[in-house]
């Protein structure tokens with residue numbers, strides 16, 4: 001995956017908001033990000049996701065995967081809360097709050113958009129129909145729209161109890177390392193480090209791992225568990241496609257502020273990607289060990 005500066009930059013140069021020299025500096029920095037972050041193995045070579053996409057995961061592997069994902073999904077709320085608290089501007093605080101509130105169950109609201117006909121009120125908050133666009137401002141809160149509840153529904157079908165999901169005690173050391181790194185780096189007090197982590201996380205997410213997970217789960221569903229709801233994963237895949245463009249916009253904003261520090265940004269990104277990798281490596285080692293034990 002190669003990142004490129006957006007066309008807005010040329011427009012900004014055209015309007016005299018930034019100089020040609022500044023635009024070149026940004027382009028050079030984006031090249032550095034391509035070299036130093038986008039080549040990370042968790043973006044280019046995620047062995048677990050590649051394997052998972054092939055549909056080879058059996059029931060035990062899928063259960064373990066859902067439990068670890070639920071721990072990440074729940075503990076991510078702490079990191080997102082820290083990011084919101086440590087935001088360097090009101091705008092940044094609101095952007096973080098959007099994500100946090102939506103995770104908790106506030107449905108995005110798009111003014112003027114025709115609300116889908118929800119025949120049954122119980123369906124409100126169903127990830128199959130819930131919006132991926134708009135703002136939580138003016139949105140409706142539904143318990144059942146909480147992303148964690150979508151995972152609980154998957155757990156229900158797979159016989160995973162409420163108390164076996166989403167808690168620290170349910171996480172493996174590698175899952176917990178990832179979650180703790182999220183809180184420490186993505187939620188860092190220094191906006192350069194936090195933004196570097198955010199940039200890395202978004203690019204990791206845009207690199208296509210949701211599609212690989214959906215492919216693997218669809219295969220499992222067909223053979224093993226026709227009732228398994230996949231909307232937690234399909235919803236995140238849909239929203240990620242839409243997010244991909246925002247990442248560069250944010251860097252372009254941040255880059256020309258006085259506080260921007262290239263080294264810290266890259267360090268935050270690098271360390272965060274190592275944390276992400278720990279999560280997937282843990283899952284990969286688990287499935288290899290399980291296959292070995294099964295003979």
Ligand SMILES: [Fe+2]
Pocket residue numbers: 103147236
């Ligand atoms: Fe989510």
